[in-house]
Amino acid sequence: MVALNMLRKFGQWIGCAFFPSDAVIEDQDGWQTVGKPPRRTQKVPKETWQNYKRPSHEQEYSDEVEVGVSLEPSEDELADLSKACDKLWDLDLNRLVPGKDYEIDCGEGKKVFQKQDMAEGTLFTWVSDDVFRKPTFARFLSLLDNYNPHEGCKEVVTSEERQEQASFIEEISRTAPIKYLHKYLASKGIASGSYQDFKRMMTNLWFDLYGRGGTSGSSSSFEHVFVGEIKQSGEVSGFHNWLQFYLEEEKGRVDYQGYIFPRRRGETPDSETQLLTVQFEWNGVLKSLSSTLVGVSPEFEIALYTLCFYVGREDNHIQLGPYAVNIKCYRFGNKIGSVFPIAES
Template identity: 45%
Template sequence: MNTQATQFYREFFSDLSIDRSEAGELAAFLSKLQPPPGKLVWLRSQAFRVGNEFLTDDKEKNKSLLRAINYIVHAIETNCLQPKNVDRVDVEMDTLKEFYANLYQDLTVNAAENQDILRFFQKHPPSDLITARATAFQVACDFLSEDRTTNVALLGCINAAVNSLESALYEPRDYHLEAPQEDLSGLSLEQAVQKLWELDANRLESGDDYVINVQGGKKPYWKEDTATDPLFQSVDNEVWQRPTYKAFHTLLDNYSSELGVSESVSGVESREVLAFLDAICQTAPMQFCHYYCRAKDPDRIPEDLVEFKTLVHKIWFELYHRGDTDEKDSSGFEHVFLGEVRDGEVTGFHNWIQFYFEEKKGELDYRGYLKPRSKNDAESDGNDHLLTLQFHWKGVEKFAGTFFVGVSPEFEMALYTMCFLIGEEENNVELDTGVDVFGLCIKCYRMARDKIGTAFPEVTSQSEE
């Protein structure tokens, strides 16, 4: 999706003139692209990023560029968003123009100013949303200059203004993955896993959305620390505003890592779980997971998505006993995604987002990656979407842990749900990530009869394309 959108924008901006046919092509492109809710902020921001490539020292051409970007934003709002149900007021045009002009004065928008913009639109929700957004571009034309750096900063300010307006006054339309035409009952698990990968439009791009430094490789029995620096060098802050990433992040502080300590779930935490499930079920990977599981086992998998969501909640979030006491101290979600400590060992912990935040807090020490089993001397590097590594967490060692890197929360939830409901305890598949081809054994074991005990990938081979 990233490549498709970027290429389309470049073609769209190539002549900076927009007629009815091009406007129609834009709507058709978005309809075919089917961007999930979590991708809409990126999709709009990417129009500004690509637009930077077309800035010149010609003010009139730059005005045309702003009009073209405005067309794209309008198309996204029209086709992918819907206005929130809030009472609106008539905002004077002079008030809007003055607001935008003040925003563009210093050509920077910091976090506090972002909140000010958001509060402005929440306090003064304009009755005409299209005009309110178009005015942001109109006023910006007066701030264009012959200096490219200035104009790049201006585009950033416009994007910030539009982002706050949309955050305050729009919400994503319900997302529905088009029902597959083929009979999914004949699709192998390996084929379904590859399809999930292709549907993960919310996956991050190495080098753009995040940067990792794998440093030294090692054998599992090597005890020395081969990584002096953290694994994660950076993750773009925009990522944590995407609905599924944001909802996932709220769950990270809901559990105790010590087994034997009873877990209690507050009303707020229950609502956070439901919000997370709502968010991921508005994505292609989870909807495909539902279609596939239903096709494979129609007697056990409910047809209704709401009922399927209830099943997902049960297998992932219902508490059960794992430690040495009778306390309900664990769940599939906690074990797989957050990790637990038992008898001086880290168990579970197979998620890159948890790894990133724990490393950022200073709770985790990355100690190097384990060299892959390679068919052609492939080496792990910053572009790999799968890593096996060693680390210390809360002073306890994880000798070997494998997880996907940069994938979305919905991809992993869909993958392991699919393997648990339809697959075996050990599922051997081959996955082409576009960079490497991995042989994987996706392990998925149950506990408490009908709940996920653990789920994780094990890399059995790696070869470069």
């Protein structure tokens, strides 16, 4: 099995630095652990992840969510993207509760140009193991080690990885945010009324490969937004997902360096905050400014960003529960080039 995995990834090693998976000893792959020592207080359960690579007829999924008529978008929501996004926030039944499901320590604040590390410890103090047993969370996590993060390195996608993608889309398609998204896009004539056609559309949007950094087939919307990439110029690009941040921080690859001061005084983030603007290093490469939603479910983020891509513009000024947010959405032809939240003042 080890030999097969080495052969499968061979195409990603040539001319590119190899990005370690959990099965590789980290100090032998060219990367260096940076910053603060990792906290391995939790183990991310992976016993079911291999099952996600099995053929579709062997997969087991959660029951369909039953929310009733609330999944039908109202006329107000169809006319106002902000109201539709706020409805998605309400429908995120898997969103975590700060203090109950996880705890963060924001440390001290800084301005973007300041170089010093303002955080003594890690951003995440702990995340409950139960979080990683949630079906959509577990299937999302199984996707994160499928990519070489170096921009311009051609991706090699195996049949097992394609099955992981299909399994993830099928799992989230049973949740309220994705069902609402489908009804919304179908009402607008953007998506087919067929749920199977809609799921294929979602798979293509998020996982189809396109060229970035001068190499075809080297990137995808999912890889850029959720996993992150390293530009040839030596900058972190993308990487806007809290689960990926937590896992990389646990492995010692992310060094959290503090939050960025809010534009408006008196709004200092704390352990309850679920929209953060932070600075960090990833494998020694600086991300000077990055905003992320903390504790939200994978299905919520997929639904939110898909909705803004198809219905919104580059700037989408919306409300998500208590947070005023600009969802910045860049297009790459008919794909998502990048999409991420920016906290509004």
